[in-house]
Amino acid sequence: EDKVVQSPLSLVVHEGDTVTLNCSYEVTNFRSLLWYKQEKKAPTFLFMLTSSGIEKKSGRLSSILDKKELFSILNITATQTGDSAIYLCAVAGANSKLTFGKGITLSVRP
Amino acid sequence: DADVTQTPRNRITKTGKRIMLECSQTKGHDRMYWYRQDPGLGLRLIYYSFDVKDINKGEISDGYSVSRQAQAKFSLSLESAIPNQTALYFCATSDFSAGTYTGELFFGEGSRLTVL
Numbered sequence: 001e002d003k004v005v006q007s008p009l010s011l012v013v014h015e016g017d018t019v020t021l022n023c024s025y026e027v028t029n030f031r032s033l034l035w036y037k038q039e040k041k042a043p044t045f046l047f048m049l050t051s052s053g054i055e056k057k058s059g060r061l062s063s064i065l066d067k068k069e070l071f072s073i074l075n076i077t078a079t080q081t082g083d084s085a086i087y088l089c090a091v092a093g094a095n096s097k098l099t100f101g102k103g104i105t106l107s108v109r110p
Numbered sequence: 111d112a113d114v115t116q117t118p119r120n121r122i123t124k125t126g127k128r129i130m131l132e133c134s135q136t137k138g139h140d141r142m143y144w145y146r147q148d149p150g151l152g153l154r155l156i157y158y159s160f161d162v163k164d165i166n167k168g169e170i171s172d173g174y175s176v177s178r179q180a181q182a183k184f185s186l187s188l189e190s191a192i193p194n195q196t197a198l199y200f201c202a203t204s205d206f207s208a209g210t211y212t213g214e215l216f217f218g219e220g221s222r223l224t225v226l
Contacts, residue, residue, distance in 0.1 A: 006152075031213055032213040034213055034214060042200060042217035042218060042219050042220055043153075043200075043215075045215075048213065048214055088152060090213070090215075097155060097158055097168070098155075098215060099155075100145075100152040100154070101152055102150060103150075
């Protein structure tokens with residue numbers, strides 16, 4: 001059974017802090033790992049990672065995958081209150097369906 | 111208009127009632143999914159369909175059924191709703207054309223169901 005574990009499950013930081021969100025996985029025939037951000041409604045896509053060691057970057061957010069150690073991290077630098085959300089990690093495996101972690105609730109205080 | 115549309119967006123019902131949540135998409139994707147979300151539990155897969163004739167159970171299918179009426183339509187039914195089915199339900203699609211599948215899902219806005 002595919003498994004995705006995210007940590008920590010929640011954290012509170014102040015504006016300007018840097019945060020690192022963790023995602024480890026066990027999956028049969030790994031195809032990709034995806035990060036989503038969820039505010040009040042549907043999750044929105046952030047990154048898709050398929051290769052180890054190649055950083056994906058978008059503004060203050062970046063992510064990297066380690067396929068040997070089976071984990072990914074999502075970094076957010078200079079956090080803002082608008083970064084407050086649930087961050088979901090999901091992995092696509094052999095049967096082509098995504099398995100999600102429980103999500104990380106990030107709260108950024110002014 | 112949204113590419114993935116769910117109706118209703120909010121519904122309150124009573125225990126034992128039959129409920130249908132509908133999903134339609136204009137993205138032309140072949141794959142469609144129903145997830146439910148509960149606080150602290152992430153997204154859990156209920157059913158998924160790779161085409162009109164291919165429907166599969168997910169990890170929490172008990173108490174639910176689905177119908178893929180057309181490539182663009184995928185409905186979720188609760189035959190006899192119970193309170194622990196109170197949750198936020200998401201429909202999603204993905205593209206598997208030309209072997210380019212990557213796993214990215216495109217979500218509807220969600221349907222919040224409350225069973226009293």
